[in-house]
Amino acid sequence: MKNFIFFDIDGTIISEDGYLPESAVRAIRAARKKGNATLINTGRTAMNVDPFLREIGFDGFVYGCGTELEYNGKVLFHEKQTPVCSREIVELVRRTNVAVLYERSDAMFIDPGTRILPDLQKLLALYESKHVPVSNLPEDADWYTDKFVIWYDDASDLAAFQAGLTGKFDYIDRGNRFAEMVPCGCSKATGIEKMMALLHADRANVYAVGDSLNDRPMMEAAGTGIAMGDNPMLHPYADYITANLTDDGLEKALAHFDLI
Template sequence: MDRKMIFFDIDGTLVPECTNDIPESAKNAIKTAIANGHLAFINSGRTLINIHETVKELGFSGYCCGCGTEIYVGDQTLYYYELPLSSCNEIIDFFYKNEISSLFEGSNSLYILGKDAYTPATASIEASMGVKFTPLDTEELRNSAQFTKLLYWAPNHMEDSVVQEFLSQWFDIIDRGDGVREVVPKNHSKATAIQKLCDHFQIPLENCYAIGDSTNDLPMLDYVPHAIAMGVSMKEILPYVEYQTDTVENDGIEKALKHYGII
């Protein structure tokens, strides 16, 4: 058979933003695609700790987490990137001294810094995921926190260009809108995760499909020949997609997979 590999974002694609309520149509579509012999992967900005059990219950072929910094196939780790602790210390120290609200994401831990970082969105993540952001409120914690990527809110009290210049020695920066910046290690993205899995499974790129809704999906949507946008997507991604499906709540996943004959 002509085996396909399909990559799914989570937030705004598989589930509505800040929830874990996967529509039944999406669950059935993904399970059918796998039953038909295809490979289905999560490809998310979330690190592994932030992948909810309702997602794992669908039996995905594996998970690309943290914008390509963690790749899992079945119960095996195919790839894992670790930012040196010395770099973590330097970055946290910069954010702490400059009072920049931020979230630091590791494979097994989530950290929060700054009073403005604890927003309704972060509270919703904690409630829905059953995880807790550890406040970096002691020097001991700030010196021991290990993370791979981060989010921060562009500060009002200093030029964001100064923050971005500091971070650029380690990271690429994605503008997520509303002043939110997603910060990802250089040479890592949702596209690099796809490339590694194509090599691993010896599946040609032309057999790859990616479904997303926001600017952190752009690397994978631009990389694969079959890029799909959800019905409600950031306008910046639309020039890069081959097909726009319906919203997640209105069976968008099922409709997309049917459109391409995957199910």
């Protein structure tokens, strides 16, 4: 029976500085050749998955923490926020003095009416170097977002910001005064669950590979959770711990489970 292998990106397929081990490419391609389905499961939206990652070859994608599902080039599910809800979030962000990047499948936006904190500025510079477009927030009545991230400092009213999300978005603290907002009911875990339901796949044939605590729900939704060796904080929640990414951990894990 076909197995379905879900991979996080950062820290799992590539290092935080963008290094892609040849062994990772070799392992993913070998898994597909053996008849398994390989899928990316990421917080990134579709437009933010680098072309060099797509060129590895994947059967499907869970984008934006479960807000969009794609398989064999076809979008199976897409959770979009309404323009009304999206504008309410814009006002909340402005009122609480946080910096923001809005993300959706086809575009990313900054708001000229909000602050650009240093870490956001660094990210924008990175996107510019990679020729990833980031637009200014338009005034169009039909504008919407899928999800968004914020940066904050002592001048931000974080408590008011979090209160304003109630019933709309889940607040995920990513550390270093950075947080990710995902629509209530969407996550890397629900992305796997929805994908498996749509493909009529058995949980026992699902593997999830991750490296950090935000991958814990994804790993617990899978039949088998595999943790990269780099981050011991995730290890208690894994069924199997492999080597570090740079020590061919991805290839060794897939070989251990006879997936390649």
